[in-house]
Amino acid sequence: MSPTKSAKTLYDKIWDAHVAHEADDGTCLLYIDRHLVHEVTSPQAFEGLRMTNRTVRKPQQTIAVPDHNVPTTLDRANGGMNEESRIQVEALDKNAKDFGIHYYPVSDVRQGIVHIVGPEQGWTLPGMTVVCGDSHTATHGAFGALAHGIGTSEVEHVLATQTLIQKKSKNMKVEITGKLRPGVTAKDITLSVIGVTGTAGGTGYVIEYCGEAIRDLSMEGRMTVCNMAIEGGARAGLIAPDEKTFEYCMGRPHAPKGAQWEAAVAWWKTLFSDEDAHWDKVITLKGEDIAPVVTWGTSPEDVLPITANVPSPSDFKGGKVDAAQRSLDYMGLTPGTPLSEVEIDTVFIGSCTNGRIEDLRAAAAILKGKKIKDGMRAMIVPGSGLVRAQAEEEGLADIFKEAGFEWRLAGCSMCLAMNPDQLSPGERCAATSNRNFEGRQGRGGRTHLMSPAMAAAAAITGRLTDVRDLM
Amino acid sequence: MDKFETITGVAAPMPMINIDTDMIIPKNFLKTIKRSGLGVNLFDEMRYDDDRNEIPDFVLNKDAYRNTEILVTGDNFGCGSSREHAPWAIKDFGIRCVIAPSFADIFFNNCFKNGILPIALPQEQVDLLMKDAEKGSNARMTVDLGAQTITTSDGEVIRFDVDPFKKHCLMEGLDDIGLTMAKADDIASFEAKSSAERPWV
Numbered sequence: 321m322s323p324t325k326s327a328k329t330l331y332d333k334i335w336d337a338h339v340a341h342e343a344d345d346g347t348c349l350l351y352i353d354r355h356l357v358h359e360v361t362s363p364q365a366f367e368g369l370r371m372t373n374r375t376v377r378k379p380q381q382t383i384a385v386p387d388h389n390v391p392t393t394l395d396r397a398n399g400g401m402n403e404e405s406r407i408q409v410e411a412l413d414k415n416a417k418d419f420g421i422h423y424y425p426v427s428d429v430r431q432g433i434v435h436i437v438g439p440e441q442g443w444t445l446p447g448m449t450v451v452c453g454d455s456h457t458a459t460h461g462a463f464g465a466l467a468h469g470i471g472t473s474e475v476e477h478v479l480a481t482q483t484l485i486q487k488k489s490k491n492m493k494v495e496i497t498g499k500l501r502p503g504v505t506a507k508d509i510t511l512s513v514i515g516v517t518g519t520a521g522g523t524g525y526v527i528e529y530c531g532e533a534i535r536d537l538s539m540e541g542r543m544t545v546c547n548m549a550i551e552g553g554a555r556a557g558l559i560a561p562d563e564k565t566f567e568y569c570m571g572r573p574h575a576p577k578g579a580q581w582e583a584a585v586a587w588w589k590t591l592f593s594d595e596d597a598h599w600d601k602v603i604t605l606k607g608e609d610i611a612p613v614v615t616w617g618t619s620p621e622d623v624l625p626i627t628a629n630v631p632s633p634s635d636f637k638g639g640k641v642d643a644a645q646r647s648l649d650y651m652g653l654t655p656g657t658p659l660s661e662v663e664i665d666t667v668f669i670g671s672c673t674n675g676r677i678e679d680l681r682a683a684a685a686i687l688k689g690k691k692i693k694d695g696m697r698a699m700i701v702p703g704s705g706l707v708r709a710q711a712e713e714e715g716l717a718d719i720f721k722e723a724g725f726e727w728r729l730a731g732c733s734m735c736l737a738m739n740p741d742q743l744s745p746g747e748r749c750a751a752t753s754n755r756n757f758e759g760r761q762g763r764g765g766r767t768h769l770m771s772p773a774m775a776a777a778a779a780i781t782g783r784l785t786d787v788r789d790l791m
Numbered sequence: 792m793d794k795f796e797t798i799t800g801v802a803a804p805m806p807m808i809n810i811d812t813d814m815i816i817p818k819n820f821l822k823t824i825k826r827s828g829l830g831v832n833l834f835d836e837m838r839y840d841d842d843r844n845e846i847p848d849f850v851l852n853k854d855a856y857r858n859t860e861i862l863v864t865g866d867n868f869g870c871g872s873s874r875e876h877a878p879w880a881i882k883d884f885g886i887r888c889v890i891a892p893s894f895a896d897i898f899f900n901n902c903f904k905n906g907i908l909p910i911a912l913p914q915e916q917v918d919l920l921m922k923d924a925e926k927g928s929n930a931r932m933t934v935d936l937g938a939q940t941i942t943t944s945d946g947e948v949i950r951f952d953v954d955p956f957k958k959h960c961l962m963e964g965l966d967d968i969g970l971t972m973a974k975a976d977d978i979a980s981f982e983a984k985s986s987a988e989r990p991w992v
């Protein structure tokens with residue numbers, strides 16, 4: 321069927337429902353339903369409001385939580401925060417109070433990574449527009465919400481006007497057909513997609529992920545997939561809401577109740593891409609073809625199945641030849657080495673990509689009754705205080721502690737290493753986070769991205785490991 | 792915001808692709824609650840060694856490029872995090888224009904909010920400008936936003952595209968928030984309509 325004019329993608333539908341003003345040149349004021357705020361990218365925005373005597377237009381739609389640089393060690397209540405971090409967290413405390421916005425302070429059990437707290441508390445709901453001064457806001461797209469990261473000037477703009485100046489992106493469909501094989505997870509899907517598109521392949525697009533393998537994922541898995549849409553360059557990632565989505569949202573503290581719930585679900589059920597909608601770009605992967613993967617380089621597109629060997633710069637073309645050489649030098653890897661022989665020093669399980677309960681269950685399933693390799697530094701940082709509490713209730717925390725993992729408090733931690741959790745130069749880490757950039761986890765630190773199950777396997781053997789060998 | 796009309800200045804070549812925001816401004820400098828003062832830490836890990844001495848090979852440490860105002864660089868510049876500290880650091884250093892084959896979306900937007908002009912050009916034209924930039928401080932490039940042209944030190948002229956609204960804001964130094972607040976009635980009527988249709992929001 322050829323695309324008809326009235327046929328719309330999911331993105332088109334959400335976009336159309338939020339345009340508050342459109343100028344002749346297509347520049348729109350997009351209305352923002354939920355604005356999430358954290359301590360690192362907001363102080364300058366609040367300072368801007370104060371300097372211009374402006375207020376927050378919709379404090380009841382604005383939610384703040386400190387996460388990026390709070391310590392995750394058990395003693396954080398008694399200080400342990402450096403001076404600069406303390407100033408940022410105190411600034412957020414004060415800004416939340418002065419402007420009357422919802423706030424989850426460090427002492428609150430609901431505190432955690434902003435992208436985990438939003439869905440957990442029912443702030444994120446299908447069909448909403450959600451923004452945050454953090455690029456992994458794409459996570460919320462798992463609910464069929466249009467969610468993306470913004471800069472601090474835009475944070476100030478949204479605080480003051482509850483809108484964002486935007487032009488519409490193009491529509492891209494990423495379809496994952498069929499079933500995943502055992503040992504293959506949402507993280508492997510999202511990394512594999514970036515391996516195919518490259519880190520700039522999604523630039524200018526909003527991606528909708530669809531297909532049987534996506535439908536089969538839990539809400540946690542869908543959040544993992546959308547979380548990394550930004551690593552493929554896309555403005556946002558989306559997954560159409562379905563019964564699983566509604567079930568996840570139902571009963572959450574800020575989800576609608578009663579008749580409002582019924583009305584909301586009725587609208588949410590209209591949120592899907594029409595069959596004959598127009599796509600500017602389509603990518604299809606077979607679920608069966610996706611293997612457990614790891615990254616070998618310093619860009620999230622440097623993805624290979626764990627069964628592969630370290631590539632050589634001559635395998636690439638154009639600017640990527642030099643980039644690959646630089647990556648290999650930085651990562652201290654020799655072309656031709658089997659990835660499964662690369663030894664690691666550290667394991668980090670956590671972040672907004674893989675810090676949810678299902679991720680911890682997947683890691684625990686591998687770690688149960690096992691010990692991490694001697695000398696290994698390994699930590700698990702739950703994505704929120706509530707995830708931590710649930711993991712303790714389910715007995716997962718005991719499995720981790722018995723295996724030799726440190727069991728931390730919630731925060732971003734070693735995902736970006738703004739708090740004291742950092743790699744030292746040359747230290748090699750198996751990480752479940754989303755970025756393997758040079759210095760991301762500490763100056764000179766070497767990061768390999770993978771799923772929680774793969775990271776757990778690596779902790780046991782002391783090298784990058786095919787989790788299927790331990791299953 | 793500072794106006795951007797025409798600049799003539801030194802252009803520095805940085806041919807790497809995928810220069811990410813962690814390279815532009817590492818996270819240990821994100822703990823500030825101010826917008827200013829980040830220029831000394833621009834490209835910090837490439838620019839200084841562990842003892843905080845300058846690495847002589849790094850382009851901005853060379854005498855010819857200390858006063859760089861234009862950066863010519865590789866594909867996908869500014870990928871990674873949304874941190875506006877990246878454009879703040881670039882601006883604070885004195886760079887007002889970045890030229891590359893492509894930019895990451897959030898970084899690209901953040902530039903305009905800070906009086907920086909990002910210009911995306913086809914690879915061949917970037918290559919040509921890269922060569923020109925390699926000539927050092929005697930080769931000064933001119934970027935004219937009004938005319939939408941770049942003039943190399945040899946007088947070669949390259950045209951570029953820019954979104955008309957963004958161009959207008961940059962040339963006039965306009966504050967977006969002020970512009971949007973002038974549309975407060977539109978926003979209020981949207982809110983009235985949507986709270987009837989989607990009261991749960």
Ligand code: SF4
Pocket residue numbers: 387388433434435454456671672673731732735736753754
């Ligand atoms: S966990 Fe990492 S990617 Fe996620 S919000 Fe925190 S710093 Fe950003």
